Amino acid sequence: MLALTCPCCGITAEETEFHPGGEAHLKRVGPEGADDEFEAYLFARKNPKGAHIERWRHSYGCGKWFHVARDTATLRVFGAYTTQSYGPPEDIVNAIRQSYPDWTFDRNAAE
Amino acid sequence: MPTAPRSGRYSVFAIAREALRQHQGWNRAWANPQPRDRYQVVIVGAGGHGLATAYYLGKNFGITDVAVIEKGWLGGGNTGRNTTIIRSNYLQDPSAAIYDKALKLYENLSQELNYNVMFSPRGVIMLAQTEHEVRGYKRTVYANNLQGVSTEWIDPQRVKELVPIINLDGPRYPVLGGLLQARGGTARHDAVAWGYARACSDMGMHIIQNCEVTGVETEGGQVRAVNTSKGRIGCEKLAMVVAGHSSQLAEMAGFRLPIESVALQALVSEPIKPCMDVVVMANTVHGYLSQSDKGEMVIGGGTDGFNNYTQRGSWHHVEETVRALVETFPMISRLKMLRQWGGIVDMTGDRSPILSTTPVGNVFVNCGWGTGGFKAIPGSGWAMAELVANGQPGALAADFGLNRFREGRFIDESVAAGVAH
Ligand SMILES: Cc1cc2nc3c(=O)[nH]c(=O)nc-3n(C[C@H](O)[C@H](O)[C@H](O)COP(=O)(O)OP(=O)(O)OC[C@H]3O[C@@H](n4cnc5c(N)ncnc54)[C@H](O)[C@@H]3O)c2cc1C
Ligand SMILES: [Zn+2]
Numbered sequence: 001m002l003a004l005t006c007p008c009c010g011i012t013a014e015e016t017e018f019h020p021g022g023e024a025h026l027k028r029v030g031p032e033g034a035d036d037e038f039e040a041y042l043f044a045r046k047n048p049k050g051a052h053i054e055r056w057r058h059s060y061g062c063g064k065w066f067h068v069a070r071d072t073a074t075l076r077v078f079g080a081y082t083t084q085s086y087g088p089p090e091d092i093v094n095a096i097r098q099s100y101p102d103w104t105f106d107r108n109a110a111e
Numbered sequence: 112m113p114t115a116p117r118s119g120r121y122s123v124f125a126i127a128r129e130a131l132r133q134h135q136g137w138n139r140a141w142a143n144p145q146p147r148d149r150y151q152v153v154i155v156g157a158g159g160h161g162l163a164t165a166y167y168l169g170k171n172f173g174i175t176d177v178a179v180i181e182k183g184w185l186g187g188g189n190t191g192r193n194t195t196i197i198r199s200n201y202l203q204d205p206s207a208a209i210y211d212k213a214l215k216l217y218e219n220l221s222q223e224l225n226y227n228v229m230f231s232p233r234g235v236i237m238l239a240q241t242e243h244e245v246r247g248y249k250r251t252v253y254a255n256n257l258q259g260v261s262t263e264w265i266d267p268q269r270v271k272e273l274v275p276i277i278n279l280d281g282p283r284y285p286v287l288g289g290l291l292q293a294r295g296g297t298a299r300h301d302a303v304a305w306g307y308a309r310a311c312s313d314m315g316m317h318i319i320q321n322c323e324v325t326g327v328e329t330e331g332g333q334v335r336a337v338n339t340s341k342g343r344i345g346c347e348k349l350a351m352v353v354a355g356h357s358s359q360l361a362e363m364a365g366f367r368l369p370i371e372s373v374a375l376q377a378l379v380s381e382p383i384k385p386c387m388d389v390v391v392m393a394n395t396v397h398g399y400l401s402q403s404d405k406g407e408m409v410i411g412g413g414t415d416g417f418n419n420y421t422q423r424g425s426w427h428h429v430e431e432t433v434r435a436l437v438e439t440f441p442m443i444s445r446l447k448m449l450r451q452w453g454g455i456v457d458m459t460g461d462r463s464p465i466l467s468t469t470p471v472g473n474v475f476v477n478c479g480w481g482t483g484g485f486k487a488i489p490g491s492g493w494a495m496a497e498l499v500a501n502g503q504p505g506a507l508a509a510d511f512g513l514n515r516f517r518e519g520r521f522i523d524e525s526v527a528a529g530v531a532h
Pocket of ligand 2: 006007008009010011058061062063064
């Protein structure tokens with residue numbers, strides 16, 4: 001069972017108190033978007049075996065959405081941060097690079 | 112195919128002969144070759160779908176210059192980890208076609224492969240435990256009748272006759288009826304992989320185990336080779352059939368898939384005397400139950416909600432599944448559980464598989480079977496062989512292409528498939 005710490009209210013709780021919301025920072029596409037963009041936004045996923053930046057909701061707590069960086073190969077949690085951001089903060093990026101030295105995050109492709 | 116397989120034909124006479132000579136004469140079921148530096152077709156993944164693809168490439172198209180490359184041992188992925196439920200009563204026409212093709216092939220598979228896959232058409236009941244499910248399953252019955260797939264709606268009394276250990280009334284999950292497919296059932300999962308592997312090896316194909324594909328080499332948008340832990344292996348055509356690892360393989364070739372990998376888990380109890388001779392699925396509570404030939408109660412549950420490659424499921428899902436099943440099957444409350452395990456399943460947005468060409472020339476994918484692809488192995492292999500051999504899908508695979516996500520032509524099976532299969 002995962003243990004997560006909500007960056008909004010600071011509570012650490014077991015996975016059952018939260019709800020997973022899939023890959024984070026997907027770039028939204030509006031009505032003017034091309035088919036390619038829609039397909040990428042709606043369906044194409046990185047689905048990495050390794051560091052994954054994802055959304056979670058503290059559904060049985062404060063109710064807020066937030067972001068988690070987690071290793072899908074080991075279930076290790078690198079850290080959590082709020083949604084007011086285009087990507088993981090420095091300390092989380094560094095934590096990820098301890099396991100995956102080449103790991104990068106494209107903030108321009110993110111939202 | 113040679114009439115007498117290199118591995119020797121299995122029969123009652125073979126057993127009698129071997130009994131007289133201390134079983135010294137059994138050959139290996141498949142060879143363990145070193146890879147050549149080039150094959151016409153390389154298939155990545157020696158699960159049921161990869162092996163069946165190889166088999167029908169040889170049998171239906173005469174293509175035997177084939178290697179099936181497997182990073183672990185053959186059948187060690189989801190094929191050897193599933194709860195072996197086989198049925199074909201899906202909702203949409205393309206699904207009915209491919210799953211029913213698979214079921215028909217399963218009916219004769221032991222004879223076809225000269226290998227006992229223990230196909231047991233004991234019947235599969237999907238319980239309706241909410242009004243919503245009653246309506247959903249009745250709709251499936253009507254659809255199946257139009258598709259020529261035999262399935263029927265049964266009332267609670269009939270459910271009770273078929274499953275005496277069931278508790279029909281419950282405060283939370285009363286049994287309101289069920290969708291019965293009498294032709295459905297189970298098979299021995301390992302034997303399906305082993306039977307296809309033996310037949311492929313007999314046709315001269317190479318099954319290369321303990322060999323991980325680590326890269327895909329392309330030139331001018333066409334596949335040239337794969338890099339593996341046993342070196343570079345050239346190929347004219349490449350089929351990726353790796354279930355939960357499909358996104359990794361796609362990334363090696365430079366494209367993305369509409370797939371997310373999550374853990375699905377199952378558990379078995381200690382063996383008990385025969386008590387249930389059908390398969391029961393309860394999708395409202397994400398639980399399904401059958402009794403193996405050894406007497407174990409085989410229990411499957413729901414998937415985890417987050418991306419995961421660890422082949423371990425979350426504890427609370429076991430609790431959730433078992434808690435709900437105990438209400439419907441009170442007698443299992445005293446059972447001890449022997450083992451629990453997980454597999455990494457490849458989920459698509461519409462809960463239907465992908466059999467498709469890809470942005471890279473002569474690279475084909477077969478994935479997205481998610482929580483329910485064991486039942487599809489023969490039909491999927493048949494359709495995939497057609498796709499690989501001809502370079503374009505035949506009738507069975509046509510609707511399952513990657514472009515359906517772009518074009519919004521989903522094959523929505525989220526009701527008929529539920530979470531469980
Ligand atoms: C717990 C559980 C219960 C299930 N219950 C049912 C059920 O009751 N009925 C049903 O129909 N389906 C069920 N399923 C789903 C079913 O098991 C799968 O859909 C099906 O087995 C997929 O077969 P496959 O051949 O595509 O994949 P797999 O059997 O997983 O084979 C893929 C292979 O690819 C290999 N591979 C991966 N990456 C590489 C690489 N880089 N290089 C080389 N090889 C690689 C893997 O090692 C693996 O052996 C269940 C699944 C699970 C996990
Ligand atoms: Zn919170």
